[in-house]
Amino acid sequence: MEPVKVTGKNLLSEINKMATELGIENPAGVTIVKMSDADEPNKKVLELIQGSWENNAPWFVIDDKDRVFVLSSIESILSLIKSLNEAKYENFNLKLEKAILENLPVDFNDVWVVAMSEIQKRVADSKNKNVLDIDIKKLVNEIKRNHPNLFLNLKNYSFPEGGAK
Numbered sequence: 001m002e003p004v005k006v007t008g009k010n011l012l013s014e015i016n017k018m019a020t021e022l023g024i025e026n027p028a029g030v031t032i033v034k035m036s037d038a039d040e041p042n043k044k045v046l047e048l049i050q051g052s053w054e055n056n057a058p059w060f061v062i063d064d065k066d067r068v069f070v071l072s073s074i075e076s077i078l079s080l081i082k083s084l085n086e087a088k089y090e091n092f093n094l095k096l097e098k099a100i101l102e103n104l105p106v107d108f109n110d111v112w113v114v115a116m117s118e119i120q121k122r123v124a125d126s127k128n129k130n131v132l133d134i135d136i137k138k139l140v141n142e143i144k145r146n147h148p149n150l151f152l153n154l155k156n157y158s159f160p161e162g163g164a165k
Contacts, residue, residue: 012050015060015068024057031055034062092136099140104152111150114143 012032019027031051038045049062058072096115105111119134144151 011062011066011068015062018068019057019060022058029055030057031059032062033059036064095136096140099136103140103144104154106150106152111140111143111147114147114150115139118143 015032016027016030019030024030029051031053032049034047034049035044036047046061051059056073058070058076061069061071063069096112100108100111100115103111118139122134
């Protein structure tokens with residue numbers, strides 16, 4: 001993955017804008033360092049441009065080609081990965097909930113339990129252990145076909161002509 005390329009006079013303001021997008025509380029105080037070549041080929045020199053060396057927030061590093069890199073602690077990266085995984089799991093659950101509700105369940109919780117049981121079975125039987133790769137709509141349609149008693153069938157109900165008055 002290529003680093004972000006930011007050029008021009010507004011390099012610092014662009015970095016501050018990126019810091020804001022990352023959710024950094026004080027983007028104007030973010031640590032920005034300029035990395036340049038040293039006399040020895042295995043060494044680089046870091047020059048503090050903005051912020052402080054003690055800042056725990058991610059650091060922005062500008063190389064000699066004005067490319068911007070982000071340097072962060074492992075704790076921050078692990079926290080970010082954890083947040084992303086939680087968001088993906090929540091998104092999966094919301095999609096499952098929507099797919100169930102679209103099919104008019106008699107009892108939502110009963111369908112949810114059957115769906116979760118089927119998901120666990122599929123994950124256990126599959127080489128791919130990623131639960132998020134399951135086609136949710138297809139799963140709910142299979143549950144509806146195999147357990148029609150769990151869903152309302154509007155064809156079984158008669159409605160007055162012209163609707164309510």
